[in-house]
Amino acid sequence: MNSTPPLAATRFGQPRIHLRITDSTNRVARELASRGAPHGTLVTAEEQTAGRGRQGRAWSAPRGVTLLASWIVRPPNPLLSLSAGVAVAETCGPAARIKWPNDVLIRQRKVAGILVEARPQEGWAVLGVGLNVALGLHQLPADLRERAGTLGLARADIEPTLARLTSSLQRWLEAPVATVLEAVRERDALNGQPVSWEGGTGRASGIDDQGRLLVELSDGSRQKLDAGEVHLV
Numbered sequence: 001m002n003s004t005p006p007l008a009a010t011r012f013g014q015p016r017i018h019l020r021i022t023d024s025t026n027r028v029a030r031e032l033a034s035r036g037a038p039h040g041t042l043v044t045a046e047e048q049t050a051g052r053g054r055q056g057r058a059w060s061a062p063r064g065v066t067l068l069a070s071w072i073v074r075p076p077n078p079l080l081s082l083s084a085g086v087a088v089a090e091t092c093g094p095a096a097r098i099k100w101p102n103d104v105l106i107r108q109r110k111v112a113g114i115l116v117e118a119r120p121q122e123g124w125a126v127l128g129v130g131l132n133v134a135l136g137l138h139q140l141p142a143d144l145r146e147r148a149g150t151l152g153l154a155r156a157d158i159e160p161t162l163a164r165l166t167s168s169l170q171r172w173l174e175a176p177v178a179t180v181l182e183a184v185r186e187r188d189a190l191n192g193q194p195v196s197w198e199g200g201t202g203r204a205s206g207i208d209d210q211g212r213l214l215v216e217l218s219d220g221s222r223q224k225l226d227a228g229e230v231h232l233v
Contacts (some may be wrong), residue, residue: 012040097189109149
């Protein structure tokens with residue numbers, strides 16, 4: 001651990017705890033949240049040994065090339081994952097698209113993943129983001145190279161990218177629900193595309209006012225998905 005500032009609320013992204021190496025920034029942030037760390041507390045790391053995405057998958061992150069960060073959010077926001085998706089996409093630039101519910105793509109390649117772990121009964125959530133800032137695709141396992149993407153920046157750009165992302169997160173977490181939904185719809189990577197999920201297949205047709213994915217089925221009916229993983233077919 002490089003620094004352990006006192007856990008007193010100042011602004012979003014502060015206090016910050018930076019680790020050279022950890023198993024998971026989300027795990028550290030969960031422990032801090034359970035001990036009362038304030039809204040906006042940020043945990044970052046140069047390297048993770050057991051980072052996770054959705055469905056318990058590993059998040060592969062070579063040392064020093066990926067932005068690895070987790071923020072404590074109080075109270076939990078029901079649209080937290082989508083608000084974060086807008087903030088990450090905004091940070092990545094105009095070509096970035098949001099793949100419901102928790103990925104950000106550039107040219108159909110995943111540049112960022114979002115993992116929200118909420119404890120509503122305790123009044124907090126942890127928002128984890130992994131963003132490939134300076135990653136070279138050759139650094140990844142062969143089975144990930146066809147799907148992964150990167151901003152293609154330098155290692156020195158990780159801190160400025162983190163600063164932009166933190167500022168964007170603060171704005172989007174405070175934005176009205178209708179504004180968040182409009183921003184997601186503008187960057188929707190799935191709208192109009194054939195998709196599959198554990199329960200079937202169909203064609204994505206946007207999101208509703210609760211942030212659920214709408215899917216048109218072959219029989220003309222419509223299904224609303226409020227959780228789970230969706231794949232482009």
